[in-house]
Amino acid sequence: MHFDLSILLPHLGFLARGAELTAAACALSLVGSVVMGALVAIARTSASSTLRRIAFIYVDLFRNVPFIVQLFFFYYGLPELGIYIDAFTTGVVALSIAGGAYASDTIRAGILAIDQGIIDAAEVSGLSRRKIFTRIVLPIALRTSVRPLGSVLINMILTSSILSTITLNELTGSAQIVVSQTYRPFEVYVVLLCAYAALTYLVSLAVTLLHRHLNRDMMEAVG
Amino acid sequence: MLKVENVRKAFSEVTVLDGVDLTIAPGEVVSILGSSGSGKSTLIRCINGLERLNAGRITVDDFDVSKPKELAEARKRSGTVFQLFNLYPHMSVLQNITLAPIEVLKTPRPEAEAIARKLLESVGLADRADAYPAQLSGGQRQRVGICRALAMQPRYLLLDEVTSALDPEMTAEVLAILAKLAAQGTTMLFVTHEIEFAREISDRIVFLDKGRLVVDLPTDRFFAADGGRAQPRVAQFLSRMRKD
Ligand SMILES: Nc1ncnc2c1ncn2[C@@H]1O[C@H](COP(=O)(O)OP(=O)(O)OP(=O)(O)O)[C@@H](O)[C@H]1O
Ligand SMILES: [Mg+2]
Numbered sequence: 441m442h443f444d445l446s447i448l449l450p451h452l453g454f455l456a457r458g459a460e461l462t463a464a465a466c467a468l469s470l471v472g473s474v475v476m477g478a479l480v481a482i483a484r485t486s487a488s489s490t491l492r493r494i495a496f497i498y499v500d501l502f503r504n505v506p507f508i509v510q511l512f513f514f515y516y517g518l519p520e521l522g523i524y525i526d527a528f529t530t531g532v533v534a535l536s537i538a539g540g541a542y543a544s545d546t547i548r549a550g551i552l553a554i555d556q557g558i559i560d561a562a563e564v565s566g567l568s569r570r571k572i573f574t575r576i577v578l579p580i581a582l583r584t585s586v587r588p589l590g591s592v593l594i595n596m597i598l599t600s601s602i603l604s605t606i607t608l609n610e611l612t613g614s615a616q617i618v619v620s621q622t623y624r625p626f627e628v629y630v631v632l633l634c635a636y637a638a639l640t641y642l643v644s645l646a647v648t649l650l651h652r653h654l655n656r657d658m659m660e661a662v663g
Numbered sequence: 664m665l666k667v668e669n670v671r672k673a674f675s676e677v678t679v680l681d682g683v684d685l686t687i688a689p690g691e692v693v694s695i696l697g698s699s700g701s702g703k704s705t706l707i708r709c710i711n712g713l714e715r716l717n718a719g720r721i722t723v724d725d726f727d728v729s730k731p732k733e734l735a736e737a738r739k740r741s742g743t744v745f746q747l748f749n750l751y752p753h754m755s756v757l758q759n760i761t762l763a764p765i766e767v768l769k770t771p772r773p774e775a776e777a778i779a780r781k782l783l784e785s786v787g788l789a790d791r792a793d794a795y796p797a798q799l800s801g802g803q804r805q806r807v808g809i810c811r812a813l814a815m816q817p818r819y820l821l822l823d824e825v826t827s828a829l830d831p832e833m834t835a836e837v838l839a840i841l842a843k844l845a846a847q848g849t850t851m852l853f854v855t856h857e858i859e860f861a862r863e864i865s866d867r868i869v870f871l872d873k874g875r876l877v878v879d880l881p882t883d884r885f886f887a888a889d890g891g892r893a894q895p896r897v898a899q900f901l902s903r904m905r906k907d
Contacts, residue, residue, distance in 0.1 A: 561749035564711040565763035565815060566738045575762065579753050657752065657795030 445627055451618045458614025459635055465528065465603065465610060466596050469535035473592060474547070476540025478578060481548040495544070502541040508602050510534050515606040531603040531610075539596050546588035550581030583654040590647030594640050601636075611635060664688055665710070665741070665819050665852070670719035672705055672874075679705045681874040683719070687852055689818060692845045694861035694882075695854045697871030698900055703854040704746075706871070707823045710852070711743050724818065739767070742812030746824040748804040750796040756783065756807050757792040760814045768815065775814070782810040786840050802833025809840060820844070823854045858904050862886060872896045 448455075483495035502510065511534045515527065525533070554577060562572045582589070604613030615632045619625045665687040672680040679702045687693050695703050708714040710721055712728045721728045726737040751759050760779040764770040770778070783789050786806040796804055805825055812820060822841070826834040838860050845851060845864040855861050861868060861882075868885040870878035878891045885891035892898045 555747075555749070557745060557747055557749040558751060560708075560713055561743070561745060561811075562751070564713060564738055564741075564743045565811070566735055566767040567763060571766055575766070576751055580751075583753055654753070657797040 443627065444624075445631070447622060447624055448618070448627055448631060451622070455611070455614050455618060455631065455635070458609055458611040459639070461528070461608070461614075462597065462600050462610040462612075463639070465531050465535065465608075466593065466600055468532045469539055469596055469600075470589075470593050472532060472536025473539030473543040473596070474582075474589065476536055477543025477545075477547045480540060480544035481551055481581075482573070484544065484548055485551060499541045499544055502538050507534070507538055507599050508605060510538060511602060511606060527603070527606045527608040530606060531600070531608050535596055535600060535603075538599070539592055542592045542595070543589060546585040546592070547578075547581055549588075550583075550585040551577055553584060554580050583651075586647060586651040586654060590644060590651075593647070594643055597636070597640055597643065611639075664722075664724065665850075666720075666722045667706070667710065668720045668722075670706075670709060670721060671717045672702075672709055672714060673717050679874050680709065683871075683874070683876045685869060685876060685879065687819065687850060689850050690848050691867065692849075692851045692853065692865050693867045693869060694865040695852065695869050695871060696856075696858065696861065696900065698903075701871040702874040703871055704823050707743070707821050707852070707854060711741055711821060712738060739815065740817055741819040741821055742815050742817030743821045744805070744808050744812050744823070744825045746828055748796070748801075748808045748828075750804055750807060750811070752796050755793050755795055756788070756799070759796070759807060760811045763811070764814050779810065779814055782813055783807075785843075786810060787836075800833065801829045802836045805829060805833070805837050806840060809837070809844075813844075818850060820849055820851045822851060824856065827856060856904065858901065870894070870897050870900070 480495045480498060483491040486492060511530070514525075514534050515530045518525070558576065558580070559572060562576045567575070600610060601612035603610050604616060607613075609617065611632065615628050619628045622628065667683055667685040670680050670683045671678065683702075683706060685693075685706075695706065697703050705714060709716055710723070710728065712734045716729055723737040723740045726733040726740065728734050728737045751762070754762065757776060757779055760782065761772065761775040764775040764778065765772055780789065780792060783792055786809065788803060788806055788810075791799065791803065791807075796807070799807065808825070825841075826837050829837060834857070838857065841851070841853070842860075842864055853861065853865065865882045868878070868880060868882050868891065869876055870885075870891065878885065878894055878897055880891050883890075885897075886901075892901065
């Protein structure tokens with residue numbers, strides 16, 4: 441056989457829509473993971489031992505079960521209970537829950553690293569607990585955990601390829617369809633390799649820029 | 664009035680404040696002296712509600728800091744300046760100062776910012792409003808810390824060793840601002856090791872010894888040989904500070 445990428449030209453639009461779906465699922469799941477991660481991080485630092493235990497079980501459970509099993513559980517298991525959600529939503533929910541288990545660790549580390557004096561200052565100024573968390577604690581924790589959260593996101597992009605197993609035509613799913621139509625797996629998967637590499641590279645670049653932006657005060661202090 | 668009545672505070676088994684009584688009237692400047700570990704910071708932290716009392720009562724303009732429903736009102740009436748500044752690192756100077764006025768007092772943002780800029784100007788930092796704490800010197804950070812407390816227009820300003828993390832030059836710049844505030848009639852409760860400065864600006868000086876408030880005298884009486892100095896612990900403390 442000879443290598444000929446041009447035969448994929450008619451399918452590029454289809455693949456691009458798959459890439460869009462991957463990006464959309466991952467972006468939503470990132471938000472979901474940070475929300476889940478923050479909630480779990482709060483629960484893990486909470487005074488209630490029940491909450492702490494639930495959070496601990498959550499983190500342990502979802503980190504020690506293969507993602508594909510979690511995904512099948514949500515997609516094929518929940519309908520048995522009368523809960524029907526579409527493939528895209530299922531994918532986002534599953535990725536958010538799995539990602540949240542990882543994100544909670546880095547967010548928790550970020551929270552624990554905050555100087556208690558800063559929280560004291562916020563408290564005596566009369567800010568409510570919720571305001572202190574959303575305006576002071578979370579932003580400071582996030583700025584120290586941008587990089588580790590970036591790794592969570594990159595892992596999520598890689599893991600999202602598994603969503604193709606529940607009929608979601610994201611990047612990998614679309615590629616499989618194109619293979620079945622063209623019988624050119626080599627070309628298709630070369631493109632797929634490059635697409636994932638480009639996607640994750642862009643993300644790490646964005647993470648670096650975001651980290652620099654959030655910590656701009658320190659950069660300028662040094663520079 | 665800020666009233667501390669028979670306050671006891673213990674950390675597990677160790678009693679740190681033992682029956683402390685103290686009253687501060689509007690307009691007064693009261694300095695708290697005492698050796699390290701005597702409970703000065705703990706007293707400040709009890710007044711602003713960061714520590715829970717084991718016994719006794721603290722009221723700020725009749726609002727009891729031990730009652731959850733009154734604590735918010737009590738806190739609106741006092742402002743705290745910390746030894747290590749405790750500025751919010753992710754916010755600009757202006758945001759540090761306007762956060763609480765906007766969120767707690769519900770001051771409209773433009774007004775809060777105008778007040779903040781005026782305060783910054785009064786401490787010589789008009790051009791640093793958009794800087795971040797990490798970009799400021801220690802003395803500048805503490806001046807921002809003072810502005811942040813003042814922006815809430817507190818009736819009582821609580822200051823806990825606000826210059827002890829600063830070198831002499833920066834200490835001087837911060838003390839100059841405090842002297843100005845004192846002259847303007849700001850009510851202050853001032854924990855310090857700067858004895859000479861305390862003597863200059865205070866109406867009264869109180870002395871804490873192992874959690875007990877053993878002396879509470881007008882400034883000139885505190886330093887008189889037959890006044891505060893008559894107390895061996897005070898005499899000892901003052902002579903030790905002299906040497907340093
Ligand atoms: N959170 C805490 N837990 C246990 N012990 C504490 C706590 N905070 C203060 N202490 C103890 O209470 C005592 C009084 O401390 P405090 O910080 O009030 O003293 P201070 O007069 O401010 O001293 P310094 O001049 O060194 O600042 C000390 O023995 C200290 O170890
Ligand atoms: Mg102290």
